[in-house]
Amino acid sequence: MPGREMLSHGGLHQSYNLLIIMAKKDPTDLTVEEKLKTLYQLQTILSAIDDKRALRGELPLEVQDLEDEIAGLSTRMEKIQGEIADFDAAMSQKKVEITQAESSVARYKVQLDDVKNNREYDTLSKEIEFQTLEIELCNKKIKEAAIKVTEKQKDLADTEALIADRNQALEEKRNELKEIMQETRDEEEKYKVKARDLEAKIEPRLLSSFKRIRKNARNGLGITVVQRDACGGCFNKIPPQRQLDIKMHKKILVCEYCGRIMIDPDLAGIKSVGTEEKPKRKRAIRRTTKKDDMETKKDDTETKEE
Numbered sequence: 001m002p003g004r005e006m007l008s009h010g011g012l013h014q015s016y017n018l019l020i021i022m023a024k025k026d027p028t029d030l031t032v033e034e035k036l037k038t039l040y041q042l043q044t045i046l047s048a049i050d051d052k053r054a055l056r057g058e059l060p061l062e063v064q065d066l067e068d069e070i071a072g073l074s075t076r077m078e079k080i081q082g083e084i085a086d087f088d089a090a091m092s093q094k095k096v097e098i099t100q101a102e103s104s105v106a107r108y109k110v111q112l113d114d115v116k117n118n119r120e121y122d123t124l125s126k127e128i129e130f131q132t133l134e135i136e137l138c139n140k141k142i143k144e145a146a147i148k149v150t151e152k153q154k155d156l157a158d159t160e161a162l163i164a165d166r167n168q169a170l171e172e173k174r175n176e177l178k179e180i181m182q183e184t185r186d187e188e189e190k191y192k193v194k195a196r197d198l199e200a201k202i203e204p205r206l207l208s209s210f211k212r213i214r215k216n217a218r219n220g221l222g223i224t225v226v227q228r229d230a231c232g233g234c235f236n237k238i239p240p241q242r243q244l245d246i247k248m249h250k251k252i253l254v255c256e257y258c259g260r261i262m263i264d265p266d267l268a269g270i271k272s273v274g275t276e277e278k279p280k281r282k283r284a285i286r287r288t289t290k291k292d293d294m295e296t297k298k299d300d301t302e303t304k305e306e
């Protein structure tokens with residue numbers, strides 16, 4: 001039957017097309033435009049991951065600050081406690097001295113009853129006077145120390161209250177951070193999945209050179225949008241001819257100053273800044289050859305990823 005024949009022929013044709021599509025999936029078969037777009041998408045995702053990590057890196061600093069403050073307050077508390085203990089010990093010592101002086105006075109007073117002469121009487125009297133003064137002095141010292149202890153105890157209570165307050169703040173901050181950390185981690189995981197999908201689309205050599213550029217770049221940008229006729233990574237002016245080449249989307253071009261891959265804002269889906277908007281000419285022919293679409297040196301691209 002002619003109909004069936006047509007059908008089977010169509011089916012064959014379809015599977016042939018499918019083969020072509022499958023073959024197309026090979027990352028090396030992407031056009032330069034597609035490669036650049038994919039790299040830019042990957043860059044966006046990787047930057048988002050970088051941001052999440054940076055955020056997580058900064059957040060614990062708040063907890064660290066509180067912990068440091070509490071540690072400082074605890075040291076202060078221990079110092080006050082030590083001072084109180086010292087005053088207490090001094091007071092105890094003075095009380096012992098008072099007891100000793102009092103017993104001396106009592107003993108001398110008994111001896112006074114048995115004095116043989118005036119000289120002995122005078123000596124004992126002076127000794128009693130001296131010991132009495134000692135007792136007065138000790139009492140004065142004890143009183144002063146007691147005042148200090150009262151002051152220190154207030155200071156201690158204030159410090160303890162402050163520590164309790166800071167501990168509560170720390171507890172709250174820790175819980176808050178735990179949540180944020182988990183959130184950013186979950187988001188990062190989602191981004192990582194997206195990044196892996198994109199990475200699979202990019203040929204390994206291009207991907208590894210992109211990653212190497214990104215690793216060496218301070219802001220983590222391996223591909224950057226041309227802005228105001230300059231590289232968006234290092235802000236150095238791009239020569240007119242090179243700008244034109246970038247606009248052509250025919251080659252993967254890197255900045256001659258910083259080595260970052262450069263992408264035309266239009267291709268990146270970003271409104272160009274500082275350049276006059278010209279009606280875009282649609283490119284009719286898509287390049288499929290890849291031989292010269294990489295301008296980065298061969299030995300560069302072959303550097304292994306760390």
Ligand SMILES: [Zn+2]
Nearest residue numbers: 231234255258
């Ligand atoms: Zn640059």
